[in-house]
Amino acid sequence: MALSGAGCRGALCRLRPGPAAGLSRCRRPLEPRPARGAPRSPVRCLSAKAGSRSVLAALASKAKLINGRYEKFLERTFPRFYVLHATFTKGIQALFLEVKEIRKIKSKMSCQKLSAQQLPYREMERLRQFRRDVIKAIPIGVIAIPPFANFLVIVLMYFFPRQLLIRYFWTPSQQAEFLDAYDAIRRDSYPDVVESLALAARSLPEPQLQKRLQELCAQVQRGSQPRVAELYAVRSLFSGSPLGLNKLQVSHVKALSQVLFLTPHLPAFFLRRRLRSHVLEIRHLDRAMLRLGLGQLSEEELKAACYLRGLNPTRLSMSECRAWLEQWLGLSCKLQASEASLLANSMVLLSLNYVGAKE
Numbered sequence: 001m002a003l004s005g006a007g008c009r010g011a012l013c014r015l016r017p018g019p020a021a022g023l024s025r026c027r028r029p030l031e032p033r034p035a036r037g038a039p040r041s042p043v044r045c046l047s048a049k050a051g052s053r054s055v056l057a058a059l060a061s062k063a064k065l066i067n068g069r070y071e072k073f074l075e076r077t078f079p080r081f082y083v084l085h086a087t088f089t090k091g092i093q094a095l096f097l098e099v100k101e102i103r104k105i106k107s108k109m110s111c112q113k114l115s116a117q118q119l120p121y122r123e124m125e126r127l128r129q130f131r132r133d134v135i136k137a138i139p140i141g142v143i144a145i146p147p148f149a150n151f152l153v154i155v156l157m158y159f160f161p162r163q164l165l166i167r168y169f170w171t172p173s174q175q176a177e178f179l180d181a182y183d184a185i186r187r188d189s190y191p192d193v194v195e196s197l198a199l200a201a202r203s204l205p206e207p208q209l210q211k212r213l214q215e216l217c218a219q220v221q222r223g224s225q226p227r228v229a230e231l232y233a234v235r236s237l238f239s240g241s242p243l244g245l246n247k248l249q250v251s252h253v254k255a256l257s258q259v260l261f262l263t264p265h266l267p268a269f270f271l272r273r274r275l276r277s278h279v280l281e282i283r284h285l286d287r288a289m290l291r292l293g294l295g296q297l298s299e300e301e302l303k304a305a306c307y308l309r310g311l312n313p314t315r316l317s318m319s320e321c322r323a324w325l326e327q328w329l330g331l332s333c334k335l336q337a338s339e340a341s342l343l344a345n346s347m348v349l350l351s352l353n354y355v356g357a358k359e
Contacts, residue, residue, distance in 0.1 A: 083171060084158075091168035098168070102130050121288035122301075128281060133166040140164050176314065182261065183312040189258040193348040194220050196252035200242045209237055216349070225353040228331045231346055235335060238342035245276050245341045256344050259310060279340045282309065286332040294322050294329075310347030311354060324354060 071082065105123050108114065116127055144153045157164050162178045170178060198217035204210040213234050216226050241247040248256075253271045254264035260278050264271065289297075289305065297305070302321040303313040309328055313321050328350060335343055 087171050088169060095166075095168045098126075098130060101126065117284045119288070121285065121292045124285055124288050125304075128285070133168075136166055179307065180312070180314060183307070183314075186259050186261065186310075187312075187352075189255040190348045190352050192255040193252070193259065193345060194352070196249060196255060197243075197345060200249070200252070203242055204237060206237075209234055213237060220349055220352060223353050225355075226349055228327050228350075231331055231342065231349065232334060235339050235342050238340075238345070239336075239338040243341055244338075245272055245279075245344070248272075248341065256347075259344070259347050275344065276340060279344045280337060283332055283335070283337070283340065283343060286329055289325075290329050290333050294325055297322075309351070311351040320355075324350070 071086070105119070105127060108123075109116070109119070116124060119127070140153060140157070143156070157169075161170065161174060162181060167175065194217055198214060198221075201210055201213040201217065204213065212230070216230060216234070219226055237243050242249075245253075250268045250271070253268065253275060257264045257271055257275055260275065262271075262274055262278065266274070285308075294302070299318045299321075302318060302325065303316075305325060306313040306316070306321050309325075311321075311324055316324075328346075331346060331350075332343055
């Protein structure tokens with residue numbers, strides 16, 4: 001019996017699984033831990049991104065709803081302030097989009113190694129206008145630098161919107177009013193330009209060309225508009241003394257600077273340099289416009305092009321603007337860079353007596 005008991009216990013010991021075997025049956029094999037810095041599971045990343053997007057979308061819709069209620073409250077309670085608020089909001093959005101477009105144009109110029117003169121018309125004009133807007137915004141930005149100066153800036157912008165605000169923050173009625181005001185300021189200098197031309201014509205060495213230019217000036221002073229062919233016939237007078245940009249009298253240069261919305265309160269050297277730069281820029285724009293074709297321009301683009309070149313298009317139809325631009329391009333695209341003085345003076349000669357613009 002003793003042997004049989006011992007044998008049974010031995011058999012049971014052999015049949016009983018050891019502790020390691022029991023653990024191996026009960027526990028599943030452990031997955032290795034990901035190393036530090038290893039990418040997480042794409043399923044978890046996608047779920048986290050989807051959750052964050054849904055939260056952002058919910059916040060955006062809530063903010064839009066609150067903003068809509070706020071705007072309705074302003075429109076009912078403070079209608080005048082609502083107009084200013086809506087104009088400012090739309091202006092910020094338009095300015096932000098414009099900055100994005102300018103960055104795209106700059107990136108294109110950098111990648112393709114293009115100069116501004118090689119761009120299409122719309123991109124070239126966009127760069128030109130944005131640069132002028134930035135220059136105009138510099139003074140108000142400087143005023144806003146000191147602490148607590150924002151209140152002063154708001155007051156100045158409210159009382160002097162034409163002088164301090166750029167076009168994105170003008171109401172539609174302000175745009176028409178301010179463009180007329182700027183045009184009235186520059187038209188005050190048109191008679192001075194014609195008188196300076198007539199005075200310079202007296203000192204010309206060639207009698208025949210001198211007589212032609214004097215007849216042109218007298219024709220404009222009587223209220224007529226000269227033909228492009230007549231202006232082109234005297235182009236050689238404007239590349240040397242006394243009618244070249246570098247040879248014009250200071251009073252003549254100041255009058256032409258006002259025609260192009262440039263300050264006349266600078267030394268003569270800087271006035272001539274700025275005037276030449278702006279006139280040649282318009283010349284490059286004219287060539288780009290000719291490549292594009294006037295038929296591709298919208299009514300707004302046609303009127304903006306006329307306004308830049310000295311003609312107020314407020315009372316003109318789209319066909320009248322196009323007809324005037326055809327005349328202008330017929331002259332501008334034939335002139336050389338050395339004849340830029342004729343182009344600057346033609347801004348007055350071709351627009352002063354144009355039918356409809358002077359009414």
